[in-house]
Amino acid sequence: MVLFAALLALLVGVFLLRVSQRRKKSIGIPHGDVVYQDHDSQRVSPPTLVSERLGLRGKPDCLIRNQDGIIPVELKKSARPPARGGVYPNHLIQVLAYIVLVREHYGERVPYGLVLYGDEEPRKVYATPQNLEWLENVILEVRRARSAKSVDRSHTQRSRCRGCGMRESCNQSLESYTRPV
Numbered sequence: 001m002v003l004f005a006a007l008l009a010l011l012v013g014v015f016l017l018r019v020s021q022r023r024k025k026s027i028g029i030p031h032g033d034v035v036y037q038d039h040d041s042q043r044v045s046p047p048t049l050v051s052e053r054l055g056l057r058g059k060p061d062c063l064i065r066n067q068d069g070i071i072p073v074e075l076k077k078s079a080r081p082p083a084r085g086g087v088y089p090n091h092l093i094q095v096l097a098y099i100v101l102v103r104e105h106y107g108e109r110v111p112y113g114l115v116l117y118g119d120e121e122p123r124k125v126y127a128t129p130q131n132l133e134w135l136e137n138v139i140l141e142v143r144r145a146r147s148a149k150s151v152d153r154s155h156t157q158r159s160r161c162r163g164c165g166m167r168e169s170c171n172q173s174l175e176s177y178t179r180p181v
């Protein structure tokens with residue numbers, strides 16, 4: 001009886017593993033070992049990745065290592081993902097930064113990064129020379145803005161202000177802020 005229960009548990013385990021692998025494959029997440037995860041339920045927080053060269057620090061949601069290298073994966077809850085398989089600029093900056101951080105921290109190849117908007121097909125981000133140059137320019141602009149006395153809003157998108165963590169204190173927000181009670 002004990003043997004039967006163990007065998008049954010093993011079969012259920014194999015079945016669940018297959019289902020999970022098939023689901024990963026069907027939504028386009030690459031096979032491989034999860035070598036890094038950052039989520040609230042973890043008891044031990046993973047290390048912050050640091051690039052002294054670019055003055056960057058960050059924690060990717062997940063890193064998958066396979067024969068191609070290490071792939072950073074970011075999970076996003078955007079109610080309206082960008083059309084035509086695109087990636088929002090702030091998510092593009094984030095994933096490019098993680099690609100740089102992973103390359104410098106692990107010294108391994110990073111073929112691309114992934115952004116997952118809900119159940120949609122993952123969107124790939126490539127660290128092309130143009131993308132990396134753009135990232136470095138963004139970092140420079142952010143540094144300049146940080147040391148400036150005041151900075152003007154650079155866009156007209158209400159949705160960006162709606163999801164912005166600075167909205168409460170920002171005097172250029174396009175969305176009014178009501179403090180939760």
Ligand code: SF4
Pocket residue numbers: 153160161162164165166167170171172173174
């Ligand atoms: S709330 Fe302010 S800082 Fe945030 S996106 Fe809008 S204008 Fe920019």
